[in-house]
Amino acid sequence: MSRVERIRAALQQAFAPQRLEVEDDSHRHAGHAGARDGRGHFNVVIVSDAFAGMPPLARHRAVYAALGGMMQTDIHALSIKAEPPPLG
Template identity: 70%
Template sequence: MNPERVARIREILTEALVPVVLEVNDDSHKHAGHAGARGGQGHFSVTVVSDAFAGKLPLARHRLVYAALGDMMTTDIHALTITAKAPDEVA
């Protein structure tokens, strides 16, 4: 587990998307021995609820997350599972 990466992902997504809900999990331990894990990159999952996603299709939402994370997608993150919703889609 890499708490520094989790904190950085959280910081970046908070600044870029101003979420009302943000969960960031380091799932790297589930992928020990995987090529990305051997290279030092991690596997993460994020749940983001943000007004930034209102009216956008899932692909556009994912692109917003990828764009916000920028270089981290090539230097720190090997795999990213994204759950992205607008506030009115959450019960």
């Protein structure tokens, strides 16, 4: 299973999102000091009812917690856009 698939599976399990996009952006950071250890750069867009009533920092912390050890082994940088579904 690729890193993107593992990230997707962890977030899907934790949040049952209505929308989930995971993009591996590592190729744009080749040679970057943080990329030397083999960990990647990723962008995540996630929309879930689980984020309702949570401030942005809490949403980010929840995403980091859901990814657990991957933050130390697979992910060097993570851009997160985590939101509840729009009202209405």
